[in-house]
Amino acid sequence: MKIAIKQIDKMISCVPEEVFWRSQDALWNDEKYVEVSEQEYRTMMERYKKKQLDERRLSECVELNNKGIELEKNGEADAAIEVYEKNIKPGCWPARHSFDRLLVLYRKRKDYTNELRVCKAAIELFDGEVKYKERMVKINKRINK
DSSP: OEEEHHHHHHTGGGSOHHHHHHHHHHHHTTOSEEEOOHHHHHHHHHHHHHHHHHHHHHHHHHHHHHHHHHHHHTTOHHHHHHHHHHTTSTTOOOOSHHHHHHHHHHHHTTOHHHHHHHHHHHHHHSTTOHHHHHHHHHHHHHHTO
16 A cells, blocks of 8 residues: 655654655655555554544643643632542543642642542552652551541
């Protein structure tokens, strides 16, 4: 199957190495298309779709974090919590900001049940992060007082 070099350029980070080099050869020879196998095409498309999904997830994460920060600055803690909670749902972009802010906000409210829930979710997502494990010990001590 033939793929336009313009299309390959559009998804260059998703192109298998062999296809990349064939596209470079085609460019040097002033050709407009590259021959790819069905498997190479499927691989490119799967990678490209995953990249687009990741970019969308990251963009949503940044938007929600910025909105949460703004709400906190305006003293709207309840609304900030709602926004940050959206950012820690399963399938979220793995970013720590919303987790960290929720831990702080729930601690200020002495809502240790939700603080513990968020901490456990952070440990599950960021397994190597010691700070969340240490935080969970502190939360459990407060709950058991």
